[in-house]
Amino acid sequence: MIDQEMKKAVLEGFEKTYGDKEGVKAYFAPGRVNLIGEHTDYNGGHVFPCALTIGTYGAAKKRDDNKMRFYSMNFTNSKVYETSLDDLTPSDAAGWTNYPKGVVWAFEKRGFKLETGFDMVIYGNIPNGSGLSSSASLEVLTGFILRDLYGFDVTNQDLALIGQYSENNYNGCNCGIMDQFAVAMGKEDNAIFLDTADLSFEYAPIKLDGAKIVIANTNKKHKLTDSQYNARRSSCEKALEELQKVVDIKGLGDLSIEQFEQYKDAIADDDRRIKAKHAVYENQRAIEAVSALKAGDLNRFGELMNASHVSLRDDYDVTGIELDTLAEEAWKIPGVIGSRMTGGGFGGCTVSIVKDEAIDEFKEKVGAAYLKKIGYEATFYIVEIGSGPAVI
Ligand code: GLA
Secondary structure, eight states, X not given: OOOHHHXXXXXXXXXXXXXXOTTOEEEEEEEEEEOSOOSOTTTTOEEOEEEEEEEEEEEEEEOSSXXXXXXXXXXXXXXXXXXXXXXXXXXXXXXXXXXXXXXXXXXXXXXXXXXXXXXXXXXXOSOTTSSSOHHHHHHHHHHHHHHHHHOOOOOHHHHHHHHHHHHHHTSOOOOOSHHHHHHHHOBTTEEEEEETTTTEEEEEEOOOXXXXXXXXXXXXXXXXXXXXXXXXXXXXXXXXXXXXXXXXXXXXXXXXXXXXXXXXXXSOOHHHHHHHHHHHHHHHXXXXXXXXXXTTOXXXXXXXXXXXXXXHHHTSOOOOHHHHHHHHXXXXXXXXXXXXXXXXOSSSEEEEEEXXXXXXXXXXXXXXXXXXXXXXXXXXXXXXXXXXXXXX
């Protein structure tokens, strides 16, 4: 569902910024929310995200020289960042433009060389720093624009991999594939059941008769730092190496719960064992949750969402008081089918499935309890599942 006002605004933004409107095209790439399967994507496990109807709008046009210019309408006192195809190294001074520049760099690494530069303006409606994948959205948007402007022969799945490659190797966050995949492959009214071990996936229709997906934003100022994220990933990798001495597996996602319990003593360190436990159990929860959903058992799906949060809180240790308050207060409300943190953690958002008649009570009660305990407000959004990137 394209927001025509946003489209109009980004095209006007382009004209205002660069004084040109001839042949300028408008584009969109969504944000994402993950329903279950958290911190499993770099362990060869399953995830179950969906694209949202909110995302990043872009306007772009090829240039005749090798300059690249970027402008974001999301910041006040924003400025035009000008660089060139000869300068593809990341820098602090480049700010947010390290994301689109990283994607240009990643295309070149794959042998797709841009013959000229381009001008680009972006305007997003994903709440800032909310953990709804504004960076993956920007990466996939940039890749989609490059494919469209230069005719590069890449699939949407390639756009996801290129985005992840640039984030890992240009922007220094060792993220998995979930976010870019959900953004690039999104399908209206469907979540994506993705096996990150081999990227096989299926779409699963989300029919929530009488209920909605509600996102609650902690508005926490300091969110996931790359270092904490990368540290969790290292713990899992080390645990995998230890397990591989006793069992033939490629990733933690290959283990059933029974196998994990059988072999877990091979992991020498208590903390590492508990982190690996989350990865294994969460993967199995995601698999069970999708079966429950297919069988029409939404209540079981909700119970597994709640169990996912508990594991992320107690074992994986990536929640924090803000996310815990939102989830725990949500669980108290009878019309809440399930509620959990979504994304990397430490801040960002929870995702909840809430019956229509309980939505007002949910916002009121969870909102009031959050304000009382945390000292500032949470924000609530009722969201819809949208499609992948598009020319609009
Ligand atoms: C972030 C990363 C993803 C994934 C989630 C946790 O969103 O970008 O790759 O690891 O955290 O599930």
